[in-house]
Structures are given as structure tokens and as C-alpha cells.
Amino acid sequence: MGRGAELTGPGAGSPAVFTWEEVQRHSHRGDQWLVIDRKVYNVTQWAKRHPGGFRLIQHYAGEDATEAFTAFHRDVKFVQKFLKPLLIGELAADEPSQDNNxxxxxxxxxxxxxxxxxxxxxxxxxxxxxxxxxxxxxxxxxxxxxxxxxxxxxxxxxxxxxxxxxxxxxxxxxxxxxxxxxxxxxxxxxxxxxxxxxxxxxxxxxxxxxxxxxxxxxxxxxxxxxxxxxxxxxxxxxxxxxxxxxxxxxxxxxxxxxxxxxxxxxxxxxxxxxxxxxxxxxxxxxxxxxxxxxxxxxxxxxxxxxxxxxxxxxxxxxxxxxxxxxxxxxxxxxxxxxxxxxxxxxxxxxxxxxxxxxxxxxxxxxxxxxxxxxxxxxxxxxxxxxxxxxxxxxxxxxxxxxxxxxxxxxxxxxxxxxxxxxxxxxxxxxxxxxxxxxxxx
Incomplete structure (x- = not known):
């Protein structure tokens, strides 16, 4: 099933690691993951409460959203506190930081x-x-x-x-x-x-x-x-x-x-x-x-x-x-x-x-x-x-x-x-x- 199969979640030991292929599977409205600075987040439920609207997150589901995240959030450190509970793992060390093209x-x-x-x-x-x-x-x-x-x-x-x-x-x-x-x-x-x-x-x-x-x-x-x-x-x-x-x-x-x-x-x-x-x-x-x-x-x-x-x-x-x-x-x-x-x-x-x-x-x-x-x-x-x-x-x-x-x-x-x-x-x-x-x- 891949390296992300045993999902441990934050605070439950060593973080789970994922490949881009695994992240990209979670790109549907009812199942949305995205990557920010190589960290993988499950934003499925958060999307409904996102101040910018659920569609904005949906457009980046299964992708690297680092640049968009940085562009939209003036105070990145402040927003990080909302991301922390959503963290489920990180990209595997041999995976590139950028996805697709x-x-x-x-x-x-x-x-x-x-x-x-x-x-x-x-x-x-x-x-x-x-x-x-x-x-x-x-x-x-x-x-x-x-x-x-x-x-x-x-x-x-x-x-x-x-x-x-x-x-x-x-x-x-x-x-x-x-x-x-x-x-x-x-x-x-x-x-x-x-x-x-x-x-x-x-x-x-x-x-x-x-x-x-x-x-x-x-x-x-x-x-x-x-x-x-x-x-x-x-x-x-x-x-x-x-x-x-x-x-x-x-x-x-x-x-x-x-x-x-x-x-x-x-x-x-x-x-x-x-x-x-x-x-x-x-x-x-x-x-x-x-x-x-x-x-x-x-x-x-x-x-x-x-x-x-x-x-x-x-x-x-x-x-x-x-x-x-x-x-x-x-x-x-x-x-x-x-x-x-x-x-x-x-x-x-x-x-x-x-x-x-x-x-x-x-x-x-x-x-x-x-x-x-x-x-x-x-x-x-x-x-x-x-x-x-x-x-x-x-x-x-x-x-x-x-x-x-x-x-x-x-x-x-x-x-x-x-x-x-x-x-x-x-x-x-x-x-x-x-x-x-x-x-x-």
C-alpha cells in the first residue's frame, strides 16, 4: 500500500511519510489532502470552515499548495496554528518538493x-x-x-x-x-x-x-x-x-x-x-x-x-x-x-x-x-x-x-x-x- 499506509498522525510517534502518488489520490471533495512545505495535511473537514471558501482548498487537493498558501496568508505563522491539528505526515525524503509540472x-x-x-x-x-x-x-x-x-x-x-x-x-x-x-x-x-x-x-x-x-x-x-x-x-x-x-x-x-x-x-x-x-x-x-x-x-x-x-x-x-x-x-x-x-x-x-x-x-x-x-x-x-x-x-x-x-x-x-x-x-x-x-x- 505504500509508505503512508500506516498513518500515525501528529503526536503518535514518528510521522507518517507519503509519496506524491499517495497524496494525489486524495483530491476529491469528500477526501482532500494537500502539501505545504513538504508537510501533508488532511483538510477534508477544515475545507467546510475555510474563510476563503471550500472550493479554494478543493482546487489544490492532492497538490503542493505551498506557493498559494504563502501568497494568500499575510501572517503565515498565525495561520500555522490552524494547520497543526490537520497534520498527518510529510513527504518521503526522496520525494521532490514540487509536484507535477x-x-x-x-x-x-x-x-x-x-x-x-x-x-x-x-x-x-x-x-x-x-x-x-x-x-x-x-x-x-x-x-x-x-x-x-x-x-x-x-x-x-x-x-x-x-x-x-x-x-x-x-x-x-x-x-x-x-x-x-x-x-x-x-x-x-x-x-x-x-x-x-x-x-x-x-x-x-x-x-x-x-x-x-x-x-x-x-x-x-x-x-x-x-x-x-x-x-x-x-x-x-x-x-x-x-x-x-x-x-x-x-x-x-x-x-x-x-x-x-x-x-x-x-x-x-x-x-x-x-x-x-x-x-x-x-x-x-x-x-x-x-x-x-x-x-x-x-x-x-x-x-x-x-x-x-x-x-x-x-x-x-x-x-x-x-x-x-x-x-x-x-x-x-x-x-x-x-x-x-x-x-x-x-x-x-x-x-x-x-x-x-x-x-x-x-x-x-x-x-x-x-x-x-x-x-x-x-x-x-x-x-x-x-x-x-x-x-x-x-x-x-x-x-x-x-x-x-x-x-x-x-x-x-x-x-x-x-x-x-x-x-x-x-x-x-x-x-x-x-x-x-x-x-x-
Missing amino acids: KNAAVAADFRALLTQVQSEGMFEAQPWFFCLYLGHILLLEVGAWLLLLLWGTGWGPTLLSIILLTIVQAQASWLQHDLGHLSVFKRSRWNHIGQRFIIGHLKGASAMWWNHRHFQHHAKPNIFSKDPDINMVKVLVVGTVQPVEYGIKKIKFMPYHHQHKYFFLVGPPLIIPIVFHIQAMYITITRKNWEDLAWALTFYIRYLLCFVPLYGVLGSLAFITFVRFLESHWFVWVTQMNHLPMDIDHEKHQDWLSMQLQATCNVEQSAFNDWFSGHLNFQIEHHLFPTMPRHNYHKVAPLVKALCEKHGIVYQKKSLTTAIVDVFWSLKNSGELWLDAYLHK
Whole structure:
């Protein structure tokens, strides 16, 4: 049965030893092991209570999760106390530290880089940066309401208020994104409160829903069945693999060779006002997450109190719907320009650096691009160091680029215009691949 057959467990004599083959057998929802720093953990029961969601752990079941574990947990020593009861053994001495196709040299160099940037204080947030950022969001929101109060609800003030509130919603998305990644405060409790204030009170959504969804994206970006951001619900086919698979199987839920056209009707305008809000509320209620529901309700109560006296109930609903419509366009282009034109495939079991660089690209730095994207123009650095405060991305970027050059890993950087246009071309190319496979294979 192998060297791990007699499982002794922690504190019961010498630790059990396992081969990678044995670990990889435990990769199912009801039986999940993973490896961190050569230690083997049975996380089957813990997955249900994992703050990042059970799917995040499930995506690494049967694998080495060292790099992902280090990337997601700002205070690794603190988290170790939760791991200790789950320890069941370790890898056999003659087993490599990396599994599958993970490059040991790349992993070692990236770990050295991580140690370097930690020692240089790049994971320390500047409170003034985030205070100013929140300040400009609150100022714009108050300004939008006062504008209507003082100048009336004519077309001019209404349109200007809609623009201001669209900026508020988009910029609040980027700020709650920072808080969700624990990159603002050292103490997770303050990140917890701050994120729920931003996404709940300022946006009317659920922090838990966003965290569980978004962390999966970071853990396995652009990987089918593991990254929810590329789950296009059969409306779109993406990348170069899925279109051919759909074509060969004669799958045609939509006329995919026209997807680069109808994307403008179903993608940017509908993601936030329809898909995300329905999904967020459904998950919040079905999972009985009453805290997030309470925070979200404060947004709607505040909004109705401020705008119903000005526009009435139907007018207020139309007003916020239009704001959501515009915000959705902003959100979709910013989040997709870094990922959709990149490699999208099934699981390849790559090391952290290689996996993230194949799925992400950067957009050139400028004051406008930084503000417009919430520093997600540094998508590569954000994916490699998800808990790093965004104001330090430009500092670590040259170090990441040098490491990529050393190992021959492509580090892509585009102009904002090129990145946005590439979303269109990638959808067009995918649609053509589907049509060719559908007709001829």
C-alpha cells in the first residue's frame, strides 16, 4: 500500500511519510489532502470552515499548495496554528518538493524574491494613501447628492450626478478589492469591517460572496472549472482550447462566431446590474450570511432615503439602474483586459510564477491608468503578491520582470487601448476557432 499506509498522525510517534502518488489520490471533495512545505495535511473537514471558501482548498487537493498558501496568508505563522491539528505526515525524503509540472528552479527563485520584498517592507500599507482614496470616494458621493439638492433634478444635474456616482461605484470596487486581499490593515478584523463598509454600505453587495469567488480566480486564474471569471455560462467560448472542444462536440448554445458582436450586449452592460447582484443576494440568503445582508440593506435604505424624495420610487430605481449599467462597463473592461486575451486552458499544474504570468498581463503605468483601474494595470504583480498594497506594485515590477527574463517567461505589458481592443479580438478569434471545428471536424 505504500509508505503512508500506516498513518500515525501528529503526536503518535514518528510521522507518517507519503509519496506524491499517495497524496494525489486524495483530491476529491469528500477526501482532500494537500502539501505545504513538504508537510501533508488532511483538510477534508477544515475545507467546510475555510474563510476563503471550500472550493479554494478543493482546487489544490492532492497538490503542493505551498506557493498559494504563502501568497494568500499575510501572517503565515498565525495561520500555522490552524494547520497543526490537520497534520498527518510529510513527504518521503526522496520525494521532490514540487509536484507535477512545477519548475523547482522557478519556485525557488520566486520564493527568494518574496523574501526580499518582504524584508524591504513592500507588504506594509501606507494609511494615508487609502484614507485619501476613501475620502475622494465619499466626497464624490456627497457631491452627487448635494448637486441634485441644490440645482434640482433637471437633465443636466441628473446626468452629472449619474457620472459622479458611477465613479464612486467603480472606485469603491477597487478599494474593497484592496480590503478583501488584506492589503490595507495589518489586522484582519479591520479589513473585515472596512470591506463590509465599502462593498456592503457603499455598493450593496456581499463581501463573503466576492471573497469566495475572487480568491478562486487568484488561486487558479484562467483555468476551466476552477476560475469562476471564465465561466461564461455557455454564452461565450474563450481561449483557444474551449472553442475547439465545443466545435468538435457540435455544441452550439449560441452563434459563437458572432460573440465578439453580442458581447457588447450581454457582457459589459449586464454583469453587475443583473448577474452579480442576483448571484450575490442569492448566495447571501441561501447561506444565511446575515451580517453581509445587513450591510447590503444599509446601502438600499440610505439610497432610498436620499433619492426617493427627489425622484420618487420608480425614478430612483431607474437612476441607480443606469449608474449600475455604466459602472458595469467600466468594471468589465478593466477586469477582462488583463485576462481574457491571455492563455485559457485546463489545469496544467504549473508553479505559481508560470501559472500567473500565462494568465495575466499588465497595462502601462500612468496617473490615469493607475486611477482608472485601481492599480490593476499592474495585474501581474497583483496576482503574484495578492496581499501587497497596490501603491507598491510599481516598486516590485522591475524585480518581477527580471525574474521572468531569467527563466524565459513572457512578461506582457500593453497600452490601455491595445488591452481593451485585444478583448474584442480574442473573442473574435475564439469564435472563428469554434466555427471551423464545428463545420469541419
